[in-house]
Amino acid sequence: MDIKKGYIFPKPFWSSLIDVNIRGLQEECYEIRNNVPSKYKSNLGQNSYHSPNLLNLQNPPEILKLMKQITNCIQTIHQQSRRENVRLVDFWININGKGGSNVPHTHPGAKYSGVFYIKVPKEMKRGNLFFLRDYNETYLTSQENMGFFKQGYNLLPYDLPKIPVKPLEKLLIVFPSWSPHSVELNDTDEERISLSFNYILFR
């Protein structure tokens, strides 16, 4: 019997390595931490810094350059299939110390969100970005509900409740803002620095 398999509703994400002055960016982030009070949002861990929206503050040169490159990238992504322009509405930096993580969340109101890695600890075994199924799908696709995998079967992306992305300095990850995601615990003594952002559309 000839059985064909198709896919319904696959979900995109995009990645790109961006050529930046990574040391300069790291210094600028520490400078921001020293001068701008932390704001609680989705971070866990006592050693975590979450800046407020930096869009309307006076930003240092490497961060300004980076945001221009990210905007170009997201404009390109959007215009591969659609007509509008994209506009940056907020961006912020996270400095996660040991034990720092981000609980599952989405970015309501935005269209494209993402993260750029400015500093990644060398010894880090965990600390992945996870793309998650929503609550219902996690149960409905579980082994308890859909049956147990045979021994030796290689799991495919659609078999999983979450998909990890390993952080890497200079790596940009972009995803639809409605896509649930979380950040795994930083299990090293070194700090991890990332910059996150939201874009909307304008016609």
Ligand SMILES: [Fe+2]
């Ligand atoms: Fe997020």
